[in-house]
Amino acid sequence: MYIINELKSNADKIGLNYSIIKGVEAEKLISKIFKKFDPLRTSGHLAISDNSKVISLEENEFTYTLAIKKQKGYLFFDQEGVDRNLVLEVENVQRVGELMEESFGIEYFLSNSDLSFLIAVNWYVIEVSGDCEDIEDLMNI
Template identity: 40%
Template sequence: MENTDFLYRIKELEAAAKKLFLEYSIIEGKMANEFIQNTFNKFNPFKVVGHLSIGSDISEKLSTDEYEFTFSEKYLSGAVYIFFEQDYYNKNQIFVLKEGKLLSKLIQECYAMEYFITNDKNNYFISVNWYVIELLGVGSGPAGY
């Protein structure tokens, strides 16, 4: 039987959060679907499957190899909402990490992931794929929302 555990990214984040004693919650179902769709409608990302991408000319871009395990310390604060491509395994699920600055530490405990990040008010939008971290409306970039 094929091991499909890696397909359940929310479960992997949950296990890592427990290991690191981080506070988190999970939003699922209709509430998650509505939030994700509202986020996609607001920011209109270029790719929401495969190598996730915002694809904006005004987003700040960082190398994933160089910054994935440190960027959250600089760019995130408060609770963050993390979600993935909306395929069968990850559809309508949001992982909420209470302290966003700790996201990079959490991700270090997980197998390679591509994901989106925002907050409860959709003030910003971040995509992380294997190659680039795109930040829209965060930090010193020109894309304030």
């Protein structure tokens, strides 16, 4: 099953407003974000860089997004997988943790509509790059 299908189903279940960006439009958006933040790994265990700020996954996996100001956001996934040219645009990034709590073992990138930050969530850690002052108190700086 495609990750995007699981997330759509779970977003419907929790009442999260979303839309799907696909094809060339999704490719351009992802490329723009990757050009700005130059992540270390865009497939496998997603990672931004050795210099990114870190948030404990164990303690914050489903709650860290509550610390981000309410805004539109983009979730996208392993860039070698079947969901590589798909973006889930959510109306409120604060609800991403709630969405992921309903989903199983998904690694993802998260950015906002201003593309001012990039977050990578993998099985081990949450990495943050860019301007995401809202969640700095959760980071191990």
